[in-house]
């Protein structure tokens with residue numbers, strides 16, 4: 301099936317307003333724009349709120365949150381350089397709302413109670429598995445602040461045979477330096 305038919309889904313009407321190539325070029329796993337649209341159904345974000353997008357990757361999720369909800373987003377990531385994320389942010393026209401930075405999830409450079417919401421799309425599983433981590437992260441939320449985490453999973457159970465495309469090795473993305481620093 302054509303990619304354009306796969307990528308436009310009636311259950312994700314807001315995502316359909318975003319470029320197919322943009323989504324494909326910047327994806328790092330499942331469609332993060334869909335996952336963010338899904339999250340917005342349950343997260344009551346209001347324009348002007350301060351949001352941390354932790355493990356934002358190529359900042360598609362941060363851009364989507366800023367454009368769709370008018371929130372200010374601190375787009376924090378370890379592997380992806382903020383320089384390239386800033387270019388994506390500018391191209392998307394949300395330079396006044398999205399602030400990219402490189403940050404390690406266990407050493408966040410923010411004041412306690414700074415954020416109205418913390419979101420993490422397809423990323424929490426990389427750094428949040430320690431039992432103490434949630435308490436650490438929560439301290440950056442104001443009292444009554446919101447935490448929204450989306451982790452990918454299968455839409456349908458796999459019966460007997462694992463589909464061929466799931467067992468096929470994926471080519472590694474090109475990156476340079478330790479831990480992929482310099483990746484885009």
Ligand SMILES: C[S@@+](CC[C@H](N)C(=O)[O-])C[C@H]1O[C@@H](n2cnc3c(N)ncnc32)[C@H](O)[C@@H]1O
Nearest residue numbers: 332355356357378379404405421422423426427
């Ligand atoms: C699968 S990618 C998802 C990126 C993005 N949220 C998306 O859905 O497109 C996971 C992201 O988690 C980030 N990450 C992994 N470990 C991290 C850590 N310890 N601190 C901050 N970010 C981390 C990586 O840099 C990577 O960009």
